[in-house]
Amino acid sequence: xxxxxxxxxxxxxxxxxxxxxxxxxxxxxxxxxxxxxxxxxxxxxxxxxxxxxxxxxxxxxxxxxxxxxxxxxxxxxxxxxxxxxxxxxxxxxxxxxxxxxxxxxxxxxxxxxxxxxxxxxxxxxxxxxxxxxxxxxxxxxxxxxxxxxxxxxxxxxxxxxxxxxxxxxxxxxxxxxxxxxxxxxxxxxxxxxxxxxxxxxxxxxxxxxxxxx
Amino acid sequence: xxxxxxxxxxxxxxxxxxxxxxxxxxxxxxxxxxxxxxxxxxxxxxxxxxxxxxxxxxxxxxxxxxxxxxxxxxxxxxxxxxxxxxxxxxxxxxxxxxxxxxxxxxxxxxxxxxxxxxxxxxxxxxxxxxxxxxxxxxxxxxxxxxxxxxxxxxxxxxxxxxxxxxxxxxxxxxxxxxxxxxxxxxxxxxxxxxxxxxxxxxxxxxxxxxxxx
DNA sequence: CGCCGAAATCTACGGTGTAGACCTACGGCG
DNA sequence: CGCCGTAGGTCTACACCGTAGATTTCGGCG
Numbered sequence: 001x002x003x004x005x006x007x008x009x010x011x012x013x014x015x016x017x018x019x020x021x022x023x024x025x026x027x028x029x030x031x032x033x034x035x036x037x038x039x040x041x042x043x044x045x046x047x048x049x050x051x052x053x054x055x056x057x058x059x060x061x062x063x064x065x066x067x068x069x070x071x072x073x074x075x076x077x078x079x080x081x082x083x084x085x086x087x088x089x090x091x092x093x094x095x096x097x098x099x100x101x102x103x104x105x106x107x108x109x110x111x112x113x114x115x116x117x118x119x120x121x122x123x124x125x126x127x128x129x130x131x132x133x134x135x136x137x138x139x140x141x142x143x144x145x146x147x148x149x150x151x152x153x154x155x156x157x158x159x160x161x162x163x164x165x166x167x168x169x170x171x172x173x174x175x176x177x178x179x180x181x182x183x184x185x186x187x188x189x190x191x192x193x194x195x196x197x198x199x200x201x202x203x204x205x206x207x208x209x210x211x212x213x
Numbered sequence: 214x215x216x217x218x219x220x221x222x223x224x225x226x227x228x229x230x231x232x233x234x235x236x237x238x239x240x241x242x243x244x245x246x247x248x249x250x251x252x253x254x255x256x257x258x259x260x261x262x263x264x265x266x267x268x269x270x271x272x273x274x275x276x277x278x279x280x281x282x283x284x285x286x287x288x289x290x291x292x293x294x295x296x297x298x299x300x301x302x303x304x305x306x307x308x309x310x311x312x313x314x315x316x317x318x319x320x321x322x323x324x325x326x327x328x329x330x331x332x333x334x335x336x337x338x339x340x341x342x343x344x345x346x347x348x349x350x351x352x353x354x355x356x357x358x359x360x361x362x363x364x365x366x367x368x369x370x371x372x373x374x375x376x377x378x379x380x381x382x383x384x385x386x387x388x389x390x391x392x393x394x395x396x397x398x399x400x401x402x403x404x405x406x407x408x409x410x411x412x413x414x415x416x417x418x419x420x421x422x423x424x425x426x
Numbered sequence: 427c428g429c430c431g432a433a434a435t436c437t438a439c440g441g442t443g444t445a446g447a448c449c450t451a452c453g454g455c456g
Numbered sequence: 457c458g459c460c461g462t463a464g465g466t467c468t469a470c471a472c473c474g475t476a477g478a479t480t481t482c483g484g485c486g
Contacts (some may be wrong), residue, residue, distance in 0.1 A: 003465080026443065036466050038444075043464090047443065097307070102359045107383055110358070114385035124392050128402070131389075133411035135356040143348040143356050145323070146315045170320055172327035176344075179337050189341070198346035201422075205414040216434080239474065251475075252434050260474065 003035055005043040005053075012054050013089070021091035026050075051095055052103060058092045059139065060105035061085045064112055071120020072203050078113060079199060083140030093141045106139070113138050122210050130206050137202075142195050148180060216248055218256040218266075225267050226302070234304035239263075264308055265316060271305045272352065273318035274298045277325055284333020285416050291326060292412060296353030306354045319352070326351050335423050343419050350415075355408050361393060 011032050016024050026047060030037035044050045062085045065077035086092055102110065110131075117127045136143055159181040167174025180189045224245050229237045239260060243250035257263045275298045278290035299305055315323065323344075330340045349356055372394040380387025393402045 025441085027441085038467080039465050041444075094310070097310070106359075107386065111383040111385050114389060118385055118388075124389065128389060128393065129407065129410050131361075132357060132407040133414055135411070136358050138358060141356075143354075144345060145319075145349050145351060148344075170324040170327075172324050172331055173320065175331075176327060176337065176341060180341065194342065194345040197342050198348070201346055201418040202414065205418045209414075238472080240472080249435050251436080254475075255433055 003033065003039055003043065007033065008040055008043050008050075009053050009057050012050060013057055016054070016091045017089060021095060052099060055092065055096050055099060056103035056105045058085065058089050059096070059103060059109055061088075062105075062109055062140075065116070071116050071122075072207060074116045075113065075120075076199060076203065078116065079134075079138055079140060080196070081140075082109070082138065083142070083195060086140040093136070093139070096139060097136070097141075110138065120210075122206065123213065126206065126209055126213065133202055133206070137199065142191060144191075144194075148177075148189055216246065216252055216256065220246065221253055221256055221263075222266050222270050225263060226270055229267070229304045230302060234308060265312060268305065268309050268312060269316035269318045271298065271302050272309070272316060272322055274301075275318075275322055275353075278329070284329050284335075285420060287329045288326065288333075289412060289416065291329065292347075292351055292353065293409070294353075295322070295351065296355070296408060299353035306349070306352070309352060310349070310354075323351065333423075335419065336426065339419065339422055339426065346415055346419075350412065355404060357404075357407075361390075361402055 008029070012024060012029055015029060015032055019028075026037045026040055029050075030040060033040075040050070044053065062078075063081045065074045065081065068074040068077070096106070113134075114127065114131065117130055118124075122130060131138070160178065163174055163177035163181055166177050221242070225237060225242055228242060228245055232241075239250045239253055242263075243253060246253075253263070257266065275291075276294045278287045278294065281287040281290070309319070326347075327340065327344065330343055331337075335343060344351070373391065376387055376390035376394055379390050
């Protein structure tokens with residue numbers, strides 16, 4: 001089977017999915033394909049070019065939303081689709097952020113997003129703000145500062161212990177941790193609902209600004 | 214002058230500021246300090262430990278907000294202070310995102326943020342949501358998907374050209390680019406006002422949820 | 427002085443991306 | 457058929473990286 005750009009990209013994505021992005025080296029990739037590492041350079045400018053390319057592949061996997069008269073629903077669906085894609089390739093967010101310029105499929109995605117926003121009747125300046133405030137969320141990044149579904153899900157005992165010890169130096173975070181780890185009120189911390197909560201808060205804010213204008 | 218952890222960290226931050234984070238290697242850093250690279254390992258576990266440490270230094274530079282009765286103003290000020298710090302160290306955001314756990318000064322910062330939020334009267338569950346929706350914004354990351362102050366600020370001619378060529382494949386982005394590059398309506402694209410816009414939209418949304426509850 | 431422990435250094439190993447020379451196979455053409 | 461240009465695969469080699477492990481240096485103290 002002849003080496004080809006497509007085969008290289010497919011293998012690269014597979015390797016990153018399986019072993020993590022830090023394991024994606026030209027040598028490992030060549031090995032994966034049973035080929036000399038230098039052969040890859042006939043199909044890809046350099047490693048940066050390879051990363052550009054697999055980002056393009058992954059972003060290209062995002063499904064467009066169904067046509068829908070309601071701009072908020074369409075946008076919501078598009079962004080949740082993006083998030084689903086990024087969850088399938090956990091390394092992708094980091095790599096995308098490290099690219100200087102958006103890839104073609106990223107441009108296509110942004111165009112679709114912008115089309116939904118403008119089609120919904122938001123004026124150009126508000127649409128511009130919307131793109132900024134949504135930020136990397138339009139590509140499905142949850143952009144959480146740190147993972148507070150920590151404390152190991154099932155070990156409620158240890159989690160509560162950690163929350164209590166946290167409370168010594170950081171009382172406010174301690175009470176939060178205690179509550180999140182089920183001991184107190186809000187049960188657990190579902191990333192999906194948090195993502196949706198933030199997204200809806202932003203979309204609602206935008207709509208309010210639209211009707212105000 | 215004896216080598217010390219403090220001197221190492223200071224030099225590392227300086228080097229990253231000056232030459233970019235990708236130039237920060239143990240060898241380069243040793244050279245910067247006129248010392249054998251291996252000497253650094255007497256004060257730092259390994260390179261990851263070094264990165265952990267300089268993140269902690271940078272986040273520690275964030276100034277707390279003045280005491281203020283208005284939680285929204287205090288939080289706004291804290292977050293804008295964080296942003297100022299991050300703008301001084303453009304590499305920091307990327308490095309912070311690559312850490313698995315928050316550093317001590319990050320914890321302190323989060324504690325202050327949480328204290329402001331809770332002090333403002335937001336119930337615990339809403340405070341939890343708030344931390345998530347603010348995400349990395351609490352550390353001042355603008356998390357823009359790509360830099361749309363592109364097109365080279367001063368070269369309005371070329372920028373308009375680029376906008377027009379963009380309009381071929383991506384009409385919605387094209388009209389946006391045209392407007393942003395001053396030719397149309399909204400003049401330019403100020404990252405600071407965009408950051409503040411998004412922040413205020415989120416803060417206002419949170420306040421509305423608070424009063425609704 | 428001698429000794430000890432910590433800090434600094436030296437050497438070396440296995441990894442990285444990739445430049446440049448080399449080889450090889452194949453399609454087109456006289 | 458023979459030839460040759462070219463595209464793609466391979467080989468070798470270089471400069472860099474992080475760091476393990478052995479070794480040397482040096483300041484303070486008995």
